[in-house]
Amino acid sequence: MAILSAKDLAVSMRTPDGTLFxxxxxxxxxxxxxxxVCLVGESGCGKSTAALALMQLLPxxxxxxxxxxxxxxxxxxLPEDELCQIRGARISMVFQEPMTALNPVQSxxxxxxxxxxxxQRIPKDAARARxxxxxERVGIPDVRERIDHFPHQLSGGQRQRxxxxxxLACKPDLIIADEPTTALDTTVxxxxxxxxxxxxxxxGIGLVLITHNLAIVSELADRVMVMYAxxxxxxxxxxxxxxxxxxxxxxxxLAALAEPGQPKGTRLKPIRGSVPALASLGGGCxxxxxxxxxxxxxxxAVPESRDMGRNHLVSCFFPESALEWERQVG
Amino acid sequence: xxxxxxxxxxKEQARGRSRPFNLWFGIFVTSTTVAVxxxxxFWTPYSTTRIxxxxxxxxxxxxxxxxxxxxxxxxxxxxxxxxQNAIIVGIVAVxxxxxxxxxxxxxxxxxxxxxxxxxxxACDLVFSFPVVLSAIMLxxxxxxxxxxxxxxIGFYSIPIFARxxxxxxxxxWTREFILAARTAGKGQALISLQHVLPNIANIIVVQATxxxxxxxxxxxxxxxxxxxxxxxxxxxxxxxxxxxxxMIQDPYxxxxxxxxxxxxxxxxxxxxxGLRDLIDPRFARER
Numbered sequence: 001m002a003i004l005s006a007k008d009l010a011v012s013m014r015t016p017d018g019t020l021f022x023x024x025x026x027x028x029x030x031x032x033x034x035x036x037v038c039l040v041g042e043s044g045c046g047k048s049t050a051a052l053a054l055m056q057l058l059p060x061x062x063x064x065x066x067x068x069x070x071x072x073x074x075x076x077x078l079p080e081d082e083l084c085q086i087r088g089a090r091i092s093m094v095f096q097e098p099m100t101a102l103n104p105v106q107s108x109x110x111x112x113x114x115x116x117x118x119x120q121r122i123p124k125d126a127a128r129a130r131x132x133x134x135x136e137r138v139g140i141p142d143v144r145e146r147i148d149h150f151p152h153q154l155s156g157g158q159r160q161r162x163x164x165x166x167x168l169a170c171k172p173d174l175i176i177a178d179e180p181t182t183a184l185d186t187t188v189x190x191x192x193x194x195x196x197x198x199x200x201x202x203x204g205i206g207l208v209l210i211t212h213n214l215a216i217v218s219e220l221a222d223r224v225m226v227m228y229a230x231x232x233x234x235x236x237x238x239x240x241x242x243x244x245x246x247x248x249x250x251x252x253x254l255a256a257l258a259e260p261g262q263p264k265g266t267r268l269k270p271i272r273g274s275v276p277a278l279a280s281l282g283g284g285c286x287x288x289x290x291x292x293x294x295x296x297x298x299x300x301a302v303p304e305s306r307d308m309g310r311n312h313l314v315s316c317f318f319p320e321s322a323l324e325w326e327r328q329v330g
Numbered sequence: 331x332x333x334x335x336x337x338x339x340x341k342e343q344a345r346g347r348s349r350p351f352n353l354w355f356g357i358f359v360t361s362t363t364v365a366v367x368x369x370x371x372f373w374t375p376y377s378t379t380r381i382x383x384x385x386x387x388x389x390x391x392x393x394x395x396x397x398x399x400x401x402x403x404x405x406x407x408x409x410x411x412x413x414q415n416a417i418i419v420g421i422v423a424v425x426x427x428x429x430x431x432x433x434x435x436x437x438x439x440x441x442x443x444x445x446x447x448x449x450x451x452a453c454d455l456v457f458s459f460p461v462v463l464s465a466i467m468l469x470x471x472x473x474x475x476x477x478x479x480x481x482x483i484g485f486y487s488i489p490i491f492a493r494x495x496x497x498x499x500x501x502x503w504t505r506e507f508i509l510a511a512r513t514a515g516k517g518q519a520l521i522s523l524q525h526v527l528p529n530i531a532n533i534i535v536v537q538a539t540x541x542x543x544x545x546x547x548x549x550x551x552x553x554x555x556x557x558x559x560x561x562x563x564x565x566x567x568x569x570x571x572x573x574x575x576x577m578i579q580d581p582y583x584x585x586x587x588x589x590x591x592x593x594x595x596x597x598x599x600x601x602x603x604g605l606r607d608l609i610d611p612r613f614a615r616e617r
Contacts, residue, residue: 055512057509060442081517083515084515084516086515087512087513087515088513089515091513092513095506095509095510097506100505100506101509101510102507102510103525104507104529105528114514114516114524115515118514118515118516118520166510166514
């Protein structure tokens with residue numbers, strides 16, 4: 001039983017001159033309890049907007065369509081006051097930049113207590129005790145002393161731990177983490193990811209992890225969704241997608257990775273071109289202009305997703321052509 | 331290159347000295363005013379209601395340090411008691427302006443759209459009438475009196491606070507921790523109180539000191555026009571007005587109340603300036 005199930009989720013916005021575009025275009029996915037689903041893609045492909053659409057916290061002027069089924073209800077149809085009862089209590093979020101995600105003039109203990117006080121009718125000292133417990137769980141040292149510190153007195157990694165503690169405060173069913181390690185340095189990234197994985201295993205929460213870091217995905221994800229220009233172009237279990245990437249975009253991303261131990265001077269293979277402006281997308285496949293295997297059909301229609309077996313879905317007209325081409329060359 | 335360095339060094343030094351001076355001068359003047367007003371509640375050199383025609387219009391003497399007015403009342407005593415009036419006017423006007431104005435500004439920034447538009451246009455409407463004009467209007471409706479002038483001044487400072495609060499709150503609303511608070515399930519009212527207000531409190535405090543000074547000035551102007559505190563309660567503005575007829579005969583009569591108003595307003599402005607420099611991190615780095 002999936003905790004969250006998004007069906008044909010789409011977001012439409014308008015550019016200042018009125019052109020309609022879709023930062024998120026009909027994506028569907030499920031998140032099971034205790035599962036880590038990774039949303040990967042380049043900057044501007046709609047990952048963060050998809051996350052905000054799940055929370056129903058889109059900016060003004062953005063329209064959301066489709067269903068977000070959570071706990072037997074469609075979040076897209078709930079009124080704001082009922083959404084407030086779900087946000088922070090049942091679904092919570094971890095942000096990219098922990099410095100800006102924390103209120104600079106409130107102590108960290110107070111900020112961890114807040115979601116508890118908002119959602120649960122418990123006295124303040126009980127909430128504070130729970131905050132101490134949470135901060136200890138996420139690995140803040142000397143919690144009793146640190147609890148009254150302000151965000152600027154903490155290091156980046158510790159701040160992100162505080163943000164995670166806030167997200168955990170009401171024991172949610174689902175956490176959406178939007179690039180939680182991008183603003184941190186590499187060693188701290190590892191610690192934060194380990195913490196998230198531990199929490200998922202320990203509590204059975206579902207985790208939607210948004211990232212552009214394929215190394216993280218290959219290591220942590222149960223399932224992967226590769227997004228390009230607002231659409232999910234390839235999805236499947238992490239092992240399957242990494243072993244058998246089918247979409248030329250996914251293959252391009254993997255080929256662009258540096259591998260440890262590759263000979264010095266080896267050039268990485270970038271994907272040529274850059275992400276198209278969403279507002280100027282034509283009728284065809286959004287990746288057509290950058291694809292090495294583009295054919296006439298790709299310019300005429302948007303490929304529907306096709307099941308390649310083992311729940312491996314690919315939105316490409318010619319998922320085999322790249323494979324064959326490589327087989328012939330290599 | 332060398333010249334530039336030589337050039338900037340003394341300037342920075344001078345600035346570094348002037349900022350704490352603003353603050354300390356402001357604190358000194360403000361606390362003195364408050365202290366004098368408190369003392370005047372229990373003791374003044376002479377009673378302010380005692381008329382002594384024989385010693386009228388005296389220049390400063392050993393008995394009357396700042397001289398006496400046309401009825402022979404001691405100017406120093408009148409100024410001391412007048413401080414009470416000035417402080418009450420300032421406090422009421424600031425409480426009214428900040429209380430209502432900040433709430434309206436927070437509300438406008440949180441709700442945006444129609445609510446924002448209505449509040450801001452209402453502020454424009456209030457702003458389009460000068461404070462003196464609205465005081466005259468209130469005085470014609472309810473008759474002159476200290477309460478009316480205070481209400482008029484307070485009413486006039488509502489849009490100042492509302493606009494300033496809305497502008498700064500809008501900036502805070504775009505910050506990510508607000509989004510984080512929304513993902514934690516907090517509503518607009520809670521976010522406004524817990525996250526927006528504490529982050530703009532410094533600006534409001536500074537505005538309050540400046541509005542306090544403006545209120546004292548406005549009250550002096552209204553008293554001068556006969557719309558403020560009615561006699562016999564002394565007020566700085568009315569003292570100036572009464573002095574006008576005797577400007578040639580006894581200039582001290584105008585000089586001391588005028589100087590008192592100028593000094594207190596200057597002190598409050600410097601306090602506001604000093605507080606802003608103290609709180610604003612952009613200035614803190616230069617200090």
